[in-house]
Amino acid sequence: MPAVRSFVAPSGLALAEQLQLLRQPSPHYIAARGVEPRHTGQSFEIPAKTYSKEGRCWVVSLTPEQGGPGFLALSERCTHLGVALPWLEDFAFTNPSDGKAKKGWFRCPAHGATFDDVGMRVFGPASRPLDRVDLRYNGADGLYLYPARIAQGSSENAAWAVKV
Numbered sequence: 001m002p003a004v005r006s007f008v009a010p011s012g013l014a015l016a017e018q019l020q021l022l023r024q025p026s027p028h029y030i031a032a033r034g035v036e037p038r039h040t041g042q043s044f045e046i047p048a049k050t051y052s053k054e055g056r057c058w059v060v061s062l063t064p065e066q067g068g069p070g071f072l073a074l075s076e077r078c079t080h081l082g083v084a085l086p087w088l089e090d091f092a093f094t095n096p097s098d099g100k101a102k103k104g105w106f107r108c109p110a111h112g113a114t115f116d117d118v119g120m121r122v123f124g125p126a127s128r129p130l131d132r133v134d135l136r137y138n139g140a141d142g143l144y145l146y147p148a149r150i151a152q153g154s155s156e157n158a159a160w161a162v163k164v
């Protein structure tokens, strides 16, 4: 007869509660609210850009063309002088590097630095791409941000997208 192993929770928590605690990211992480997939009956709807006030960043849902599907958290700080960047859905701009026009850019209100969906600088005085905020996917619990853990942005930003 096989030995039966018993598990006694030292803190008095049930095993299911302890396992749930183990799955939680460290306390430095906060839930990325507003980025949960919403089921519409036909498909899942995920916002393309969601601002996280707590995370001081934009959570971007990448398309396959942008290196997704996956999520990237981009710091809201312009890499020129740190002004908070809005996402301008209706702002039309021609990317000087490839001559292609499209709507939707991160555009700095201070001096016009312009960044694409993955934070690449395409125009203006900023010298580098937007920085990345640490983002984790925790299964059914969703996406978590670690606002104090910021990596310098690079041309590899899209490669850091979190797959879900």
Ligand code: FES
Residues within 6 Å of the ligand: 078, 079, 080, 081, 082, 083, 108, 109, 110, 111, 112, 113, 124, 125, 126
């Ligand atoms: S602070 Fe953003 S372009 Fe100068």
